[in-house]
Amino acid sequence: MSIKSQLENIQTRIDLAAKSANRRPEEITLVAVSKTQPLELLQEAYALGIRHFGESRLQEALPKIEAMPKDIHWHFIGTLQSNKAKRIASVFSTVHTFCKEPQVFEADKAQHSIDCFIEVNIASEVQKSGIAPFELDELHAKLLQSKHVHFRGLMTIGPAGLEPEQMRPYFKELRSLAERVGSESISMGMSGDFEVAIQEGASHIRIGTAIFGSRQ
Ligand SMILES: *Cc1c(COP(=O)(O)O)cnc(C)c1O
Numbered sequence: 001m002s003i004k005s006q007l008e009n010i011q012t013r014i015d016l017a018a019k020s021a022n023r024r025p026e027e028i029t030l031v032a033v034s035k036t037q038p039l040e041l042l043q044e045a046y047a048l049g050i051r052h053f054g055e056s057r058l059q060e061a062l063p064k065i066e067a068m069p070k071d072i073h074w075h076f077i078g079t080l081q082s083n084k085a086k087r088i089a090s091v092f093s094t095v096h097t098f099c100k101e102p103q104v105f106e107a108d109k110a111q112h113s114i115d116c117f118i119e120v121n122i123a124s125e126v127q128k129s130g131i132a133p134f135e136l137d138e139l140h141a142k143l144l145q146s147k148h149v150h151f152r153g154l155m156t157i158g159p160a161g162l163e164p165e166q167m168r169p170y171f172k173e174l175r176s177l178a179e180r181v182g183s184e185s186i187s188m189g190m191s192g193d194f195e196v197a198i199q200e201g202a203s204h205i206r207i208g209t210a211i212f213g214s215r216q
Contacts, residue, residue, distance in 0.1 A: 003044050006211050010194075014205070017195040028198060031075050033190075033208030035060065036215040039067055045211065046072070054096075054206050058084050065091055077206055079129055086110045089149065096155040096187050096206075099131045101142050108146045116143065117155035117187050117204075120177060122170045125159060133177055140181050153185030153203065154178045164193040171200035 001009075010030070018025040033054040034042050042053060042064060051071060055061035056078025065074055076092040080099070085106035088095060094115040098104060107114065118139055121130030131139055136154075143151040156174045158167045171188055178186050178201075189197025191210035198205065209215065 001213075003041065003211060004048055006213075007045070007048055007050070010207060010210055013195055014198065017198040021199040021201075023198065027203060029204045031077075031187075031204055031206045032211050033077065033206050034064070034212065035078070035208065037208075037212045039064060041212050042068060054208070055092075058088055058091075062091065075204075075206075082106050089114050094152075095149075096204075097129065098139070098143070098149075099129055101139065104139075104142055104146055104149055107149050111148055113148050113150065115152045115185075116149050117153050117185065118143070118151070119155045119157075120174060122156045122174050123159045128157075130156065133173075136177060136181060151183075153183035153187065154181075155187035155204075157190070158188070158193065162193075164196045167193045168196050168200060171197050171202070175201040 014028055015025045018028060029052055031052045031054040032045050032050045035056045052073045052075060054075040054077045074092045076088050076095045077097060080097045080103050082102040085103045086109045089107035089110035090112045096117040097119045098116050099119045119130035121128050121132060124132060143149060154174055154177055158170045174188055175186060185203040186201050187204040189202045189205035191207050194205040194207060
């Protein structure tokens with residue numbers, strides 16, 4: 001299927017999911033996850049109106065950012081190494097994966113205004129990045145002191161291998177944490193489960209394979 005028809009299909013599903021939850025589809029930002037995809041596919045998505053792209057590695061993203069038009073919002077969704085946080089904050093407009101205080105400190109040094117999400121390991125999975133729910137208040141407080149890194153909300157990558165409906169309790173849990181800290185945004189939902197995420201309050205959905213097809 002072409003990117004055009006995949007995007008039309010996703011937009012229809014976003015509209016339906018929003019409607020089923022009495023939400024407006026315009027409240028939902030579709031982040032097209034273009035990691036590992038060649039530049040041509042990003043250009044095609046751009047021509048179809050996509051302005052939010054998600055990348056997970058700095059070295060891969062830099063030439064894409066350089067080559068693509070300047071009115072794009074670049075979202076960093078990969079593991080955030082503290083020693084790269086400054087550089088990442090200087091070229092991306094949003095970082096979804098803050099989970100340690102030194103990352104905030106380093107990102108702030110870029111002196112570039114960015115939006116940020118705290119990544120929460122919502123199912124307490126071992127070997128998974130993101131903070132535990134009990135660590136949230138402390139990191140949130142640190143972020144509020146940052147001058148250039150603006151806290152917007154919480155992000156999660158749910159457990160792999162579950163049916164969409166099985167994700168619902170985790171999305172509900174993230175939403176209640178988000179409400180507790182006064183988040184305006186919630187980044188959750190991927191190709192396999194974005195409709196459930198929208199029903200549970202996602203503001204940002206991150207979709208890769210359902211737009212671009214499988215990754216290399
Ligand atoms: C790769 C990735 C996505 C996109 O996953 P798909 O299943 O291809 O939609 C979303 N979020 C994060 C953090 C990712 O790493």
